[in-house]
Amino acid sequence: MISNRLVIWLVVSAVLTLAGCASAPTPAPTPAPAGTDHSSRYTITQDRAPTGNFDASGLSDAVPVYQAPVRAGNKSTYTVWGKQYSVLKSNDGYVASGTASWYGEKFHGHKTSNGETFDMYQMSAAHKSLRIPGYARVTNLDNDHSVIVRVNDRGPFHGDRLIDLSYAAAKKLGYQSRGTARVKVESITVKPNGSMFVAGQPFALDGQLPAQKAASTDNANAAKGEQGTGGGLFVQLGSFSSHNPAKKLQNRAKNVLSNPVRVRSVDTASGRFHRVQVGPFQDEGSARQTQNLLEAKGFSQSIVLTDSN
Known part of the structure; x- marks a missing residue:
């Protein structure tokens, strides 16, 4: 009899214990460290090229124009991943050679360092020290192909890479499948009067007249009623x-x-x-x-x- 009561008591105790475990409140999750990014800004973990066969053969270079200096994106100095970088006071005369990479779908549609929207199908680039927005001629040293890009972002911050081009610009230079290329970067600056310089030397876009002469020609044609x-x-x-x-x-x-x-x-x-x-x-x-x-x-x-x- 005593043994039966003991068995019943042990069974009831076990049931109550299990019920208590089942109803016990779940411990609160450990708070994320201060500064954790909850915005899910980039929905793609690894960068990648767009799907399909994007045709860049007819894509025009960026067209350099004069723009008054702005503060957005030009803070100097700034720190990324514990390393400090400086922004140039002027892009005039800048020339450098190094490794170019490209960025694409992961960043497509997100804001660049100066507040513009990154479009991997446009001719743009990111640079660590050139003032933005600015322009540069980038030449692939392996095939001698060149493009003109609008520099509107900061980076790349991986290794010793010199410049990050949009996917479209990289494809036009012919290195999108390899990921990187040896390039020469020359800044293009435009003065308020429209005169243009590449790496500090007078410059006119291929197939176009220098800015001042082109403007006078256009005015003359308009006066004659001519159509371009x-x-x-x-x-x-x-x-x-x-x-x-x-x-x-x-x-x-x-x-x-x-x-x-x-x-x-x-x-x-x-x-x-x-x-x-x-x-x-x-x-x-x-x-x-x-x-x-x-x-x-x-x-x-x-x-x-x-x-x-």
Whole structure:
């Protein structure tokens, strides 16, 4: 009898103990350290190239223009990962050679160091010490190809890398598949009167007149009522190896725009591409305005470029 009571008591005690464990409050999680980033700014852990075969062959270089000095992004000195960096007082005469890398989809659509939005399909770059925004001519020393980029971000802060180009700029220089390249970086500065210098030497963009002479020529042509013969600027919505998806994108764009939309087929070293383009536009401001409208309508991968008719 006593043994039976003992067994019953042990069973009841075990049940009560288990019930108590089940109802016990869960310990509060340990608070994250102060300064922990909860914003999930970058949804992609590792950077990567965009999907598909992005055609950069028709992409225009950045066009250097004069801009008064600004404070945004130009704090000197600044510290990243315990290392201190200084920003140049002026970009005039800057020339350096070193390793270029590129950045793409992880940072696409996020803010650069001076508050602009990074677009991996545009000709832009990040540099540790050049004043921003600024411009630079970057030459791939392995193939002698050059591009002009707008410097609007800080970095790269990995190893001894000199400059980080957008994915589009890296592809135009031909090193996107390798990840890095040996390059020469030369600053481009523009004075208030429009005169331009690369690495401190007078400079005019390829195929264009120096700024002051071009302005007087344009005024003379306007007085005569002449129309420029150039192909103008286009907003390119996509480039496809097949004609059918290009035609579908063209029809979609026509439903939201009153501007002309064309499919232009071109032969490149990578094969035949069918480019969907809106335009032409006579100035960059008009092209950018239409590009912003298109982005608001869901056309998220457009680029502004020059193209012949």
